[in-house]
Amino acid sequence: MTQPGEPGLRAEDGLRMELLARVDRDQQAREALGPAPGAEEWARVTAVDADNTRWIMAVIDEREWPGRSMVGEDGATAAWLLVQHAPLEEQMRALPSLVMAVARGEAAFRDLAWLLDRVRMRLQIPQIFGSQFTRDKADDPWELYRMEQPEAAVDALRAAIGVGPVEATRRILKPDA
Known part of the structure; x- marks a missing residue:
């Protein structure tokens, strides 16, 4: 198997794979919640979200929004989902990067719209x-x-x-x- 930097696999391919793996963990944690989840179930979701938030914000800080040309359509959408489940402060910090990615055609306007609505709701707007x-x-x-x-x-x-x-x-x- 090739590693990032070797012919056949770009570093961005590894980033895409990590984004998709993190979304899988995010969704598995949420799907494991029963109809009336208790504190223990929510603690697992919160732990996954916290880990994903630290990671995606480091990616955004280092590279800007991981857009379509870098990580593919599914990778760019995965980045949005991770930010969608982040704390409000991190969502607000990520918004300008997503706005710029949408302006460059690197992210879907729908993702920006949904994140903006989530931020506004959390701000009670x-x-x-x-x-x-x-x-x-x-x-x-x-x-x-x-x-x-x-x-x-x-x-x-x-x-x-x-x-x-x-x-x-x-x-x-x-x-x-």
Whole structure:
């Protein structure tokens, strides 16, 4: 097997593989949560998130946002997911790098929109793109976090970035509604 720096495998390939492996761990930790997770289950998710946050922020600090030309489409999306699950301060610190990556065509505008909505929600500011839903307890229904504009205007913004209407997300989160 070749190593980074050897012919056939670029250092960026190793970065892509690490991004994808970290997303796998992130998703496995979340999928292991039961319907009413306890402190121990959340502690495992928190530990994975903390490790991923330290790592992705070091990557961003060293190289800027790992974009499509560096790590492929799936790698760039993986970077977004790791930041999406980071603490608010780190999300805010990563936003300018993601904005620049989107401007260069290196990251998806949808990723920026979703991260911006997450940051705004955590700052208790109405979201723009209608990507964030909340609930108080595991058995409570998901509710759309408040939005800056009416749902019809938000749906137009979502369509412009290639995302379906808010109602489509609502149906996924509330299949019996």
